[in-house]
Amino acid sequence: MIIVKDLAKSYGDVVAVKSVSFHADDAQITTLLGANGSGKTTTLRAISGLLKTDAGSVEVDGILVADDAKKVQEQLGVFPDSFGLYTRLTTREHLAYFAELHGVTGRALERAIAEVSETLNLADILDRRTEGFSQGQRMKVALARAILHKPRNIVLDEPTRGLDVMNIRLLRTILLDLKAAGHCVLLSSHVMAEVSALSDHVVIMAEGIVCAEGSPAELVEKTNQPNLEEAFVALTGVSEKLGRTAA
Amino acid sequence: MTRHAFIVYKKELKDMLRDRRMLIAAFSFALLGPVFMGFIFMLTSDSDAEAQNARLAIANMDQAPGLVAFLEQQEIDVTAFKSSGVPEKLPEDTDAILILPDTYAEMLAAGRVIIGEIYVDESSKAKLNKGREIKSAVDEYAGYVAGMRLTIRGVPSAIVNPLVVRKFDLSKESFIEQTMTGSFLMLLIMAPFIGGLSVAVDTLAGERERHSMQPLLAQPVTPKDVILGKLMMVSSFSIAGTLLAMTTFLFAISLVPAGTLPLALHLNAVTVPLIVVQLVPFAILIAATQLFISIQVKSFKEGQSYISMFMMLPMFVAYLKIFGSSKLPEGAFFMPILSEMESLSSLIFSGEIDFAHMGTSLLVAVIGTAVLARFTAKKLESEVMLDAA
Numbered sequence: 001m002i003i004v005k006d007l008a009k010s011y012g013d014v015v016a017v018k019s020v021s022f023h024a025d026d027a028q029i030t031t032l033l034g035a036n037g038s039g040k041t042t043t044l045r046a047i048s049g050l051l052k053t054d055a056g057s058v059e060v061d062g063i064l065v066a067d068d069a070k071k072v073q074e075q076l077g078v079f080p081d082s083f084g085l086y087t088r089l090t091t092r093e094h095l096a097y098f099a100e101l102h103g104v105t106g107r108a109l110e111r112a113i114a115e116v117s118e119t120l121n122l123a124d125i126l127d128r129r130t131e132g133f134s135q136g137q138r139m140k141v142a143l144a145r146a147i148l149h150k151p152r153n154i155v156l157d158e159p160t161r162g163l164d165v166m167n168i169r170l171l172r173t174i175l176l177d178l179k180a181a182g183h184c185v186l187l188s189s190h191v192m193a194e195v196s197a198l199s200d201h202v203v204i205m206a207e208g209i210v211c212a213e214g215s216p217a218e219l220v221e222k223t224n225q226p227n228l229e230e231a232f233v234a235l236t237g238v239s240e241k242l243g244r245t246a247a
Numbered sequence: 248m249t250r251h252a253f254i255v256y257k258k259e260l261k262d263m264l265r266d267r268r269m270l271i272a273a274f275s276f277a278l279l280g281p282v283f284m285g286f287i288f289m290l291t292s293d294s295d296a297e298a299q300n301a302r303l304a305i306a307n308m309d310q311a312p313g314l315v316a317f318l319e320q321q322e323i324d325v326t327a328f329k330s331s332g333v334p335e336k337l338p339e340d341t342d343a344i345l346i347l348p349d350t351y352a353e354m355l356a357a358g359r360v361i362i363g364e365i366y367v368d369e370s371s372k373a374k375l376n377k378g379r380e381i382k383s384a385v386d387e388y389a390g391y392v393a394g395m396r397l398t399i400r401g402v403p404s405a406i407v408n409p410l411v412v413r414k415f416d417l418s419k420e421s422f423i424e425q426t427m428t429g430s431f432l433m434l435l436i437m438a439p440f441i442g443g444l445s446v447a448v449d450t451l452a453g454e455r456e457r458h459s460m461q462p463l464l465a466q467p468v469t470p471k472d473v474i475l476g477k478l479m480m481v482s483s484f485s486i487a488g489t490l491l492a493m494t495t496f497l498f499a500i501s502l503v504p505a506g507t508l509p510l511a512l513h514l515n516a517v518t519v520p521l522i523v524v525q526l527v528p529f530a531i532l533i534a535a536t537q538l539f540i541s542i543q544v545k546s547f548k549e550g551q552s553y554i555s556m557f558m559m560l561p562m563f564v565a566y567l568k569i570f571g572s573s574k575l576p577e578g579a580f581f582m583p584i585l586s587e588m589e590s591l592s593s594l595i596f597s598g599e600i601d602f603a604h605m606g607t608s609l610l611v612a613v614i615g616t617a618v619l620a621r622f623t624a625k626k627l628e629s630e631v632m633l634d635a636a
Contacts, residue, residue: 011630048465051630073467084459088265089258097258101251101466129265145462
């Protein structure tokens with residue numbers, strides 16, 4: 001479970017996150033929905049222990065990131081905003097490297113690689129160097145790397161970017177399986193269809209604050225809009241801003 | 248070393264060893280540099296006139312046994328020369344030709360003035376020196392004969408020859424020795440710089456550029472362990488490059504005919520381990536410095552530019568030692584790199600341990616590595632590391 005309270009973060013004069021609070025429960029998929037620059041990535045980086053926040057707190061399974069970021073990282077599987085693969089290593093070597101950093105070694109490591117390989121259909125690329133991998137294959141390696149050590153909480157920053165339909169469907173299935181297994185899944189996205197299809201809980205962000213949160217159905221109902229996209233526009237005031245710009 | 252640092256080290260080493268370009272960059276100097284230098288040494292040893300006796304060919308030598316004996320006493324190798332007019336060039340293995348008249352013995356006995364001719368070749372500094380040495384010895388012989396004649400006639404030779412000056416060379420080594428030792432030391436000093444260059448840039452600036460830094464930092468591994476693992480990897484390349492350069496050089500130098508080099512290498516069971524003890528911490532210090540530079544930049548290309556500039560440092564210092572060591576104050580030799588070169592020079596060329604310079608360089612290496620690694624790890628904690636170029 002992830003609890004974010006009054007999170008604030010600036011980079012010099014640029015305010016990335018003004019004040020963000022929400023919680024992501026176990027056995028649920030929680031999505032941070034927002035336009036580019038709304039503060040989603042900064043929020044996820046703060047949860048991953050990669051940033052020092054200016055104010056507020058982040059708690060993962062009862063541990064505050066500010067108190068022990070490494071302990072928190074042991075509870076997390078992170079799928080960052082860029083895949084960041086080592087092109088000279090094979091998929092298996094990638095997985096072994098990151099799993100070993102989480103203390104998974106020997107037989108347990110072999111078993112974990114075999115399991116994740118089966119889940120993500122990695123057999124054909126398991127012993128191939130990642131250089132020249134397609135976007136879908138790179139996504140699979142990055143996702144396998146994030147879930148191999150079986151973390152309670154999985155954080156994914158825009159995981160479907162650049163993926164084709166088949167890979168998006170595969171990713172969706174895996175995230176739903178993780179949810180069914182009781183994991184806390186937190187992802188960010190600005191793709192409405194993906195959010196609607198996956199999310200139990202949606203946190204709408206704009207300009208570094210949380211505009212609204214609830215299930216997709218609740219948000220649609222609250223705004224009296226026909227779908228989540230219209231609800232998002234209404235809640236974030238995008239149409240007003242566009243109107244102002246046009247004027 | 249922590250478990251995490253070792254995991255990072257293993258991965259980094261595997262990653263780098265698979266990059267052929269990186270291996271060529273790391274070890275080409277260690278393999279080719281010493282071979283080239285050995286070749287240069289071989290050429291130098293062939294033309295090393297300074298180390299050999301001056302060689303004089305004398306026409307009508309049989310007329311001048313006294314002169315020959317005198318010159319041989321002066322360590323000048325004398326041979327007979329068959330004169331046929333003015334020689335066009337000096338015969339091979341000869342530094343000068345002295346043409347004596349065929350009535351030399353008769354004229355000498357009669358106490359008449361003898362006009363001889365000396366032919367030299369002043370086309371190079373070495374040949375010029377040899378020619379001057381021979382002319383000076385012949386003049387000295389003339390003075391000696393004059394002195395003897397006066398003594399026989401009851402006149403002390405000191406009246407016409409009141410001052411006799413002998414020249415002694417106080418320099419520790421000749422210029423050519425200085426150049427050769429300096430070149431060899433430069434090779435050893437530069438090897439760790441080149442060995443670690445590409446891998447140091449790739450492991451931090453490259454990792455950042457490839458966006459793989461963020462996933463790594465999101466794992467439960469401390470920046471200290473990441474830097475320690477990477478430092479061990481870069482150090483492995485630096486140390487391997489240095490030891491390879493040394494081995495290759497020794498192999499190349501073993502091909503030079505014995506006794507033709509104007510310097511002696513004191514490599515034995517005592518000095519070789521000490522040379523390694525001296526070089527390994529130095530290689531680690533250079534690796535730490537390269538990592539420190541690498542973490543300041545955002546891309547491989549940028550890192551390569553800065554580290555290439557850093558490469559000039561050992562070259563400048565080595566040239567300073569070769570050409571300017573007599574002008575430097577004593578304290579300057581305790582500076583990094585120079586203290587290293589001083590200590591290595593004592594070990595390799597004298598077979599002696601220079602405790603002061605060795606201690607200084609080891610201390611600088613240990614403290615320098617610790618400080619640089621600490622700063623590099625600190626920088627890795629910075630949020631700017633998450634964003635690539």
